[in-house]
Amino acid sequence: MEDRVRKLKESLGIPPDQYPVDIVGIASALGVKVYDAEFHNPNISGMVITDRKRVPKWVTPGERATIFVAKGEYPPRKAFTIAHELGHVVLGHVGGEGLRTDLFRGQGLPYDPQAEREANLFAAALLMPEEPFRQVWEAFAGRGIHYVAALFGVSVNAAAVRARELGLEVPLF
Ligand SMILES: [Zn+2]
Numbered sequence: 455m456e457d458r459v460r461k462l463k464e465s466l467g468i469p470p471d472q473y474p475v476d477i478v479g480i481a482s483a484l485g486v487k488v489y490d491a492e493f494h495n496p497n498i499s500g501m502v503i504t505d506r507k508r509v510p511k512w513v514t515p516g517e518r519a520t521i522f523v524a525k526g527e528y529p530p531r532k533a534f535t536i537a538h539e540l541g542h543v544v545l546g547h548v549g550g551e552g553l554r555t556d557l558f559r560g561q562g563l564p565y566d567p568q569a570e571r572e573a574n575l576f577a578a579a580l581l582m583p584e585e586p587f588r589q590v591w592e593a594f595a596g597r598g599i600h601y602v603a604a605l606f607g608v609s610v611n612a613a614a615v616r617a618r619e620l621g622l623e624v625p626l627f
Pocket of ligand 1: 538539568570
């Protein structure tokens with residue numbers, strides 16, 4: 455996944471080690487538009503639609519996919535949700551109906567643990583590039599995960615999961 459994300463960024467002319475990542479800009483460069491939405495179901499954090507027939511009429515035509523993200527989420531959570539939904543598009547998870555809905559904590563409907571895990575790995579690699587993340591972690595983890603998370607524009611939880619995946623020692627927080 456690291457390689458895949460690195461190549462994707464290179465193809466877009468984005469330095470792979472740059473952070474914090476402009477996730478809406480990356481989505482846009484990939485032909486994916488992002489909108490804030492108020493979902494009827496308060497447990498939904500995000501949704502991605504590729505089937506034009508299912509997209510609301512006010513959405514600009516000509517996009518490859520449309521991502522809706524819960525308006526009320528705080529920015530680091532939103533960034534991860536957008537990156538996760540973008541992962542579903544890039545990794546080809548959006549199925550025949552062209553719609554995928556994600557609940558908080560990344561559970562898809564219908565629940566598909568493999569695809570959810572891949573989308574989460576994609577999002578983590580996209581928002582927290584391995585090399586700078588390792589460097590920042592080694593240099594600043596002593597100040598608290600909050601500090602590292604803020605530098606990458608992600609939640610404390612996302613930073614801790616990423617650190618564990620990279621085999622870094624995660625202090626209790
Ligand atoms: Zn998902």
